[in-house]
Amino acid sequence: MTLHLHNTLTGRKEEFRPIEPGVARLYTCGPTVWHYSHVGNFRSFLFYDLLRRHLRVSGYRVEHVMNITDVDDRIIEQAAAAGMTISEFTRPYVEAFLEDLHALRAQDAERYPRATGHVEEMIALIERLMEGGHAYDVDGDVYFRIASFPPYGSLSHLDRAGLRAGARVATDKYEKESATDFALWKRAKAEDERVGAAWEAPFGRGRPGWHIECSAMAMQYLGETLDIHAGGVDLLFPHHENEIAQSEAATGRQFARYWVHSEHVTDATGAKMSKSDGNFTTLRELRAAGHDPVAVRLFLLGNAHYRAPLRLTDEGLEGAAAQLRRLRDFADRVRRSRPGLRTDDAALFESTQDARSAYRAALDDDLNLPEGLGVVFELVREANAALDADRVGPAAREALLALLEDVDAHLDVLREEEVALDVAVERLIAEREEARRSRDFATADRIRDELRERGIVLEDSRDGVRWKVAQR
Numbered sequence: 128m129t130l131h132l133h134n135t136l137t138g139r140k141e142e143f144r145p146i147e148p149g150v151a152r153l154y155t156c157g158p159t160v161w162h163y164s165h166v167g168n169f170r171s172f173l174f175y176d177l178l179r180r181h182l183r184v185s186g187y188r189v190e191h192v193m194n195i196t197d198v199d200d201r202i203i204e205q206a207a208a209a210g211m212t213i214s215e216f217t218r219p220y221v222e223a224f225l226e227d228l229h230a231l232r233a234q235d236a237e238r239y240p241r242a243t244g245h246v247e248e249m250i251a252l253i254e255r256l257m258e259g260g261h262a263y264d265v266d267g268d269v270y271f272r273i274a275s276f277p278p279y280g281s282l283s284h285l286d287r288a289g290l291r292a293g294a295r296v297a298t299d300k301y302e303k304e305s306a307t308d309f310a311l312w313k314r315a316k317a318e319d320e321r322v323g324a325a326w327e328a329p330f331g332r333g334r335p336g337w338h339i340e341c342s343a344m345a346m347q348y349l350g351e352t353l354d355i356h357a358g359g360v361d362l363l364f365p366h367h368e369n370e371i372a373q374s375e376a377a378t379g380r381q382f383a384r385y386w387v388h389s390e391h392v393t394d395a396t397g398a399k400m401s402k403s404d405g406n407f408t409t410l411r412e413l414r415a416a417g418h419d420p421v422a423v424r425l426f427l428l429g430n431a432h433y434r435a436p437l438r439l440t441d442e443g444l445e446g447a448a449a450q451l452r453r454l455r456d457f458a459d460r461v462r463r464s465r466p467g468l469r470t471d472d473a474a475l476f477e478s479t480q481d482a483r484s485a486y487r488a489a490l491d492d493d494l495n496l497p498e499g500l501g502v503v504f505e506l507v508r509e510a511n512a513a514l515d516a517d518r519v520g521p522a523a524r525e526a527l528l529a530l531l532e533d534v535d536a537h538l539d540v541l542r543e544e545e546v547a548l549d550v551a552v553e554r555l556i557a558e559r560e561e562a563r564r565s566r567d568f569a570t571a572d573r574i575r576d577e578l579r580e581r582g583i584v585l586e587d588s589r590d591g592v593r594w595k596v597a598q599r
């Protein structure tokens with residue numbers, strides 16, 4: 128079995144085949160930093176993490192880019208109200224976003240480009256669209272002409288008969304019914320100038336629309352055709368539809384081969400969590416209420432398939448915390464077990480091997496982690512009974528440890544917050560010191576990389592080597 132993903136473009140599960148063998152180029156829509164990201168946003172971000180981890184487990188080198196939107200209508204409005212520039216206003220929210228992401232143990236993307244750092248690339252893309260007749264200027268505002276791009280609407284299955292040629296929409300978010308020419312560039316208003324949200328462009332001072340930013344940054348770092356583009360399902364229309372239109376109209380090539388979308392988080396009453404509606408819970412609020420972010424991670428990833436809605440409830444969070452304890456207790460128990468020369472329980476060994484295959488198959492089947500975890504918890508029950516009866520021999524123990532390693536490659540929940548340096552790591556640090564003393568820097572660097580793989584970061588200082596556990 129190889130990785131299959133549900134591709135929104137075709138509405139089918141398809142085998143994942145990257146453009147370049149062995150490399151997966153992944154673009155994921157990141158946060159708009161006008162507030163703290165809420166649990167619904169983090170469900171998407173953890174879905175990206177699951178995807179990226181499973182691509183790595185499957186042997187791909189992953190090039191993952193996640194944008195940070197640090198200029199948009201709401202940011203400008205809020206910064207103006209606070210009497211700040213947009214960069215002053217967004218800075219703490221960018222920091223909070225990365226902090227929360229690390230608390231949830233998401234692996235870092237290779238890049239987190241910011242919109243305000245890529246306005247030049249956006250202007251260049253808009254110029255290219257204007258040259259091709261796909262965009263036009265109306266008194267300093269620039270719009271994309273959807274009539275110039277016949278496939279418009281194919282991702283979201285838009286009924287093109289309803290499109291109103293020549294009508295325009297200036298806001299970045301709108302309903303399908305209002306699909307019309309959309310803004311690529313917005314002429315600077317006095318408020319934009321006051322908060323530092325205006326740039327020079329051949330078509331006049333102004334600022335980019337939201338949609339153009341993702342096209343420009345994705346192509347800048349990943350090339351004109353990406354392997355996978357991911358986002359929350361609420362971005363499907365108009366954002367992703369517009370990304371496709373802008374990119375493909377400019378390049379004449381397919382923009383992304385696989386489009387994958389994660390579903391909403393709803394509140395306890397079933398209403399969609401949304402910042403704009405004021406109906407949301409932040410990770411900070413959950414932490415303040417005593418919830419462990421690692422349990423929140425397990426809840427968001429493990430409780431429902433990414434394409435099914437997920438209801439945030441106290442019972443759900445408590446259930447995840449209980450699962451976390453069970454998994455950690457079990458891992459401890461297996462690690463501490465000393466099978467010695469005991470004869471293996473052949474049945475347990477068999478079912479552990481079967482569970483490993485079934486777990487892997489579930490992940491390959493459109494990242495069905497909940498199904499995979501179901502298999503794992505089933506096995507935990509069986510193995511706990513075998514441990515109680517002292518029936519776990521060396522082969523079964525090894526197989527159980529391998530299974531836990533497989534599972535934690537996605538979950539990353541087994542390590543406790545304070546990781547003690549174990550003997551092996553201490554030995555490696557000593558070896559590296561030895562290599563440095565004898566000026567064997569190649570060996571020293573290799574050991575540093577090996578430690579990094581284990582999540583340990585070394586810092587060379589005047590007083591010797593310091594280490595810390597990397598935030599992954």
Ligand SMILES: [Zn+2]
Nearest residue numbers: 156157341366
């Ligand atoms: Zn985007």
